[in-house]
Amino acid sequence: MIASIKRVIMARKCDITGKGTKTGNNVSHSHRKTRRQFKANVQKKRIYLEDEKRWVSVNLSTRAIRTIQKIGLKSLLKKHPEANIR
Numbered sequence: 001m002i003a004s005i006k007r008v009i010m011a012r013k014c015d016i017t018g019k020g021t022k023t024g025n026n027v028s029h030s031h032r033k034t035r036r037q038f039k040a041n042v043q044k045k046r047i048y049l050e051d052e053k054r055w056v057s058v059n060l061s062t063r064a065i066r067t068i069q070k071i072g073l074k075s076l077l078k079k080h081p082e083a084n085i086r
Helices: 062-071 073-079
Strands: 022-027 033-038 042-049 054-061
Touching (some): 062 073
Antiparallel strands (some): 022 033
């Protein structure tokens, strides 16, 4: 029997800030407009939760990573109560 392998496709979206893909136009020199996507720079990171004494893997935008380094994870989670950290 062949075991089926499920591929989990993750959205390009930050788990804390919710920053994701935006759409817009490429504009040529002659001002022709074609649709395009502005993709968020999202990295997969492991973060240690001191309260729960465990590591979690999260998708974070590079802006969120910089903010965590600057003010800490607790302060950032207070600003974003809708954060999706499992």
